[in-house]
Amino acid sequence: MEPEPTTAALLEAITALTATVGSLQAQIISQGQQLIELKAICKETADLLGDKDQGAPQAQPGPSTGPVTPPTHSGGETHTPGTVRPGLKAPFRPSRGTGFDSEEDEEPRRPKKEPQGTPRRHLGSLTPFDAGSSVKRPKMDLPEPYKGDTRGRKATQWLDRMMLWVALHCDQFDKEEQMVVWILYHMTDKAADWALPIIGSIIKGEGNPPTTIQALTAKFKEAFADPNAKRAAARKIAVLSQTTTTSEYVTEFRNLMAELDWNEEAYIAQFTRGLHWKVKELLSTKDSVPDELEAIFAASIKIDNIRRKNEENRPKKAPAKSPTTVTTSTTTTQRVRLSEDPNYVTPEERDRCRASGLCVKCGQKGHGIKQCPNGWKATIKEVAKPLAPKLDVHVSDCEFVSLALDSNKKPLLFINLELHDFPTEHLRTLIDSGATLNFISPSIVEKYKIPKTQLENPRVVRMLDGTISQTGCIWHQVHLTVSANGHPHSIPFLVCPIGNTPAILGMTWLTQESPLIDWSQGTVTFPEQVQIASKEEADPNPLANLPDQYHEFAKVFGEEEFKVLPPHREYDIAIDLVPDAKLSPGPLYGMTDAESKALKQHIDKELATGKIRPSTSSTGAPVMFVKKADGSLRLVVDY
Incomplete structure (x- = not known):
């Protein structure tokens, strides 16, 4: 029979029990406070995300056990950190909160304290927050996994977002190598085929895989960035x-x-x-x-x-004394004042313009108030008018073209232009007498890499219905050397979006070439340019008008003598070359099409006569062109 406990023992047990109960009460109060804070965080997250599904279970109330585990994406093999597989160099155990935590052997963790004077782990200069700081870290969602189906800028932007996320959560990683694995882990589909072998090499310690953010960035860009x-x-x-x-x-x-x-x-x-x-x-x-x-x-x-x-803030100009009217073949445009202030627009007028897709400044279609090329001129009232035979006003900086091809019930006339630089390609071109100039689509210019030249004065393209082209001003033109029905042409085109039509030949080309068009048959022919050379009898005595003392030099000035080099003589002038001399290449200058053609003709002619020979030297003599009286170019070589 056990002896009864003494009073002292009972008091000691009661004291210990009281202390235990007090400790439990303190823990309950602490857990309640944490639960309140957790609910507040959940409410704030719900407010930020709206109706979006949270997708992750709520944390259980209890004492804090370390950093919050970042969200992980489903799929893939589950690894237990710390387990040594065959062939592994060492157990791979990322720190808690990186997505690789094991649910076994969990124990309460105490906040880690960095030794004084020891720099914290960081990700280059990307780490803007200190875990021990009192500054509240901004919340940032983990980017969606990269699938590898998009490359170029989108791929590098995904990597930048992942590195920013890692930088904001760097306190959850023990070393930079774990950051690299974490980024690689969030690649799926095609990108996973590239990332998983690298993860295996890092875990096994084999090869030379990227273990730093800088090395990973370089390798990622080699695989997914745009090489061009x-x-x-x-x-x-x-x-x-x-x-x-x-x-x-x-x-x-x-x-x-x-x-x-x-x-x-x-x-x-x-x-x-x-x-x-x-x-x-x-x-x-x-x-x-x-x-x-x-x-x-x-x-x-x-x-x-x-x-x-x-x-x-510039003072407003006085309103015009009388409205001006411009009449075209389709519309009549009348400029009137809105009020005493020429820049004043009533709210009703603003709403009407926005509803109709018109510019509030000038009242025209094709652009907004910020891109208005006309400025505060006046509103525009358009009144339908029967088709007029001619334009009453010629505007030097405005060109006309019609893009409403489906509204024209008559058959359209097209001609195939053979590009000089692309003999197998044909450009289906519309012949339009209603277009004042020639136009070409920007897609054609980009497709064939046609060089563009900038206009000194931009052009405004106005459609036949009076509206301005949506592109606003036209700044570039191209020159094409083409062949139509065996007839060569050099044609300038304005680069302008013209719908599905590759190119349009307008009045400038029709006036210059004067083709013979059979509208009923839909054929285009060009008049043959026949040059009739008058036959002259040869002068039987060309030296009759020259003094006798010059007759012996007549051969020097003959055309045949000029085609060959003079013979070598005992007093030939020698040019001694310095061996292994360093040549200083001069600057390169652009040439016009006419200058390029003249240079090519000169080189071909000199090669044919044997005066020059082909050279592979990286340097050469500069040339310049002098216009002759007949308009042709004389090439001058500066030796």
């Missing part, structure tokens, strides 16, 4: 010019800079070339013109903003 991105960006930045605000121009310029590796001087030259002429002029008048790219960006944006603000 740099070349495409160079083409785009070469033709980029400011058409809106300077701020938007700078943004687009920066996007292209990200794909290139030019030096700062090249960027400055290209940026100023495409800058609006007004901004460029005001920038050049500054007392101290900046010589750094970022400073030029800032100065240009500031100048443009001030310029636009001054234009808005």
Whole structure:
């Protein structure tokens, strides 16, 4: 029989029980407080996501056990960290909260304290937050897995978002190698075929897999980035010019800079070339013109903003005394004042313009108020009018073309143009007497890589219904050497979207070539250009009018003598060449089509006579062209 406990033992047991109960109560209070905080976080997340399904189970209330586990994506093989497989170099155990946690052997964890003076783990310069800081970390959803079906910029943007996510959660990784595996783990489908072997090499310690973010970025871009991105960006930045605000121009310029590796001087030259002429002029008048790219960006944006603000505050012009009327073949356009203030537009008029797709400034279709090329001129009232035989007014900077081909019930006349540089390709071209100039689609220019030249004065293309083309001003034209029915042509085209028609030949071509068109048969023929050479009798004595002392030199000035080189003599002039000399290549200059043709004819002629021979040298003598009296070009070589 056990002895009864003494009073002292009972008091000691009661004291211990009381302490245990107090500890449990403290834990319950702590858990309740955590539950309240968790509910607040869940409510805030629900408010941010709206009706989107959360997709992950809610955490159970309890004491904090470390960082929150990032969401993982379903699919793939489940690995138990710490398990040594055959052939593995060492157990691979990422830290908690990286998506590789095991549910076994869980134990409460205490917050880790970094030793004083020891730098924290970081991801280069991408880590903007310190886990021990009191600053609240922004919430960021994990990007969707990369499937590998999109390449180029979209692929690199996905990698940038993943690296940003990893940078914000860097305290959940023990080392950078785990960050690399975490990013590779979130690749599926085609991308997984590339990523999984790299993960295996990292785990097994075999080969030379990327174990740093920098190495992973380089390898990822080799596999999924656009190999021609740099070349495409160079083409785009070469033709980029400011058409809106300077701020938007700078943004687009920066996007292209990200794909290139030019030096700062090249960027400055290209940026100023495409800058609006007004901004460029005001920038050049500054007392101290900046010589750094970022400073030029800032100065240009500031100048443009001030310029636009001054234009808005400029005193309004007095209204016109009488309205002007412009009559075309389809519409009558009458300009009238809205009110005493020529720039005033009533709210009703604004709503009407927006509903009809019209510009609030000028009342025309094809553009918005910010892209208006006409400015505050007046509203436009269009009144239908019977078809007139001619245009009453000729506008020098406005061209007309009709794109409503389906509305024309008569059969259309097309002609096949054979491209000189692409003999097997034929350009199905519409012959349209209603078009004032020749037009070509931008898709054709891009397809055949046809070089474009910028117009000194932009052209405005107006449709036959009176509306302006949606592209606004036309800035570029191309010159094509083509053949039609065996007849050669050199034709200029304005680059303008013209629907499904590849090209249009207008009145300029019809006037210049004067083709014979059989509209009933739909055929086009060209008049033969017959050159009749008058036969002259040869002069029996060409030296009759020359003094006798010059007769012995007549052969020197003959055409046949000029076609051959003079014979070698004992007093030939020798040009001693320095062996292994370093040549300084001169600058390259562009040539016009006429100059290129003259140079080719000169080279072919000199090769045929044997005066020159082919050379593979990287340097050569500069040439220039002098226009002769008959309009042809004389080539001059500067030795």
